[in-house]
Amino acid sequence: MKVIYVRSNPVDPDSRVEKEVNSLIKLGYEVEILAWDRENSYKVTESYLDLKSGKVKIYRFGLPGSFGGGIKRNLIPLFKFQIRLYSWLVKNKSKYDVIHACDFDTAFLSSKVAKLFKKKFVYDIFDYYVDAFSVPKFAKKIIEKIDHNVINSADAVIICSEKRKEQIKGTNPKKLLVIHNTPEDVKEDLKDLNLNKTKIKIVYVGILSSGRFIKEIAEVIKNNKEYEFHIGGFGVFEDYFRELSQKNININFYGKLPYKKTLELEKSCDLMVAIYDPHIPNHYYAAPNKFYESLMLGKPLIMVKNTGMDYVVAKHNIGEVIEYNVRSLKDGIDNLVKRRSDWPGMSIKMKDLYNQNYSWTMMELRLKELYGELED
Template identity: 30%
Template structure:
């Protein structure tokens, strides 16, 4: 009999790339997977249930706007209560929660099931108030205590939280690398302009606005912002002021290849005040690498250091207009500078494929479900 997995996500799953990759991997390895989604902005009212690549999807609709902080608490509680009601008479072997707010729900609903906390980000990696930080610390301690398995996305998470994890909790670092087949057959589209693209979750307004402003200083530069997120509406409102910027909005992950085909350089710069920025290895960084695209990243960050050491792009401060201008001007003046970066990317591309991470995910499930504990000292 196939073991049943319930994944819980706090978005509408359109689809969420990491969740989709993990769910697909589990289905391919004999698990029965259902994803319970909080479609908080009600974008998929016509798709309450569906099946995608063998994955069952169920959406719940307590309305809330993204990035409104504690204003979402009422809708969050409704989502918890609806989730509790939905799974009441259903049998699952594992509850696999994605990110912190869903880990709390999973910890509360665990009962006799196994619980896996998929830690997409540092739960304490934002500039919260002291009260909110304290509450999160208390709730995180509860989640650590209840979790049978924890999935980290970067090694720094494991180092940071190692002392908080119980001795018999299984852990793995499963990086958010792209699926090779999504980018197969990629054909670069030629252009007489230098195209600098952001592709992904549009949530850092200031960094992207800076990119738009600097892009205006060049006649032969095009800025592409592809994706949706909390900063999308604000950027879309000012788009008309920038003749060199195109903002496309939400897209299906399976269509992502076309955006990489239409770019020369990937912009992966975020708010440097947040630990989540400084220690992360963004998925768009891995996507850029397997697509052979040079990268602009944050200086003095884990990913920025990697970009600099491997010589696969450029590093700047997220607050420095002059540094971004200098990088773009250096490329405009000598586009051959990108060729060396591309050659270096070719040398490391094979390291950043989802196929390298699959075994770690399956091993974690096997260890969690079989209680094959290797006790920590």
């Protein structure tokens, strides 16, 4: 069975896409990827992603846009991307049996093409669109209604946590599957970086945009020379953190990192953060990569109350759950540092949680079952 995987970013990197595609290749499926490169302008390029299970061809459409810039700034680029996407899917309809579309900005059009050419359609919801993005109020109900129709028409729908079932309440998917944003267990393959052992090292790698409290983290840490902030990723705040790292010895900016390098950096630091604005509805249902990565690596985690998996952190005492303000952030970091002697015990507990409830081996079996049903 041939699968075309569709994503509205360049997959450079995209940990969830890469894990799922790698697993599908491992399971014997032929997979190619369609992606949107927002940093360049060109018709289409063909290249390959080197994954653990083999090389995967990726087609990137070069259409300038922004990450974290909101729907208003990206409306015209998104429309152009839809045209390119439709054209490719129609011209290359013999190249795939399944369209695996990520999020509403690829799923709506993909569902129409799948129906037109009698292809199987999988809707993988990384983020529920009307809750995750700045959708104009007048359009929200319309988009949500369309999104529900896409969910109901899909051969299968994937969500990233049990909690997300509440978010799509009112839909009736034919097949609903939970695949957590957990990493593959690659701890033994990760290098230890030569970082300063005398400092408390706090790490964040991801999208550099508002709503993640990363500027505030940097402000807290830059004024405390006992701490270091190690930050990587891409987005609208790239220049800000590049300049900040040049002015502050305890702020280290890495730019965009391959996923393995991200995990190596996290493994080499002491504390992780997954801080999201609780006023954004989607963040209540968030299943951040950082949560799962912290479990696998055994690194204490700071999260905000009522965002995603915070209840797991609180229940198992494996970090700090804070309010969404600078004072609470500072207190959370200081509290964890005071509990430094507890970190080894936390680490064991976190790795056990990963292995028992969230391991990628378990997620891969769910994918195997789903795609086996699509073939029947």
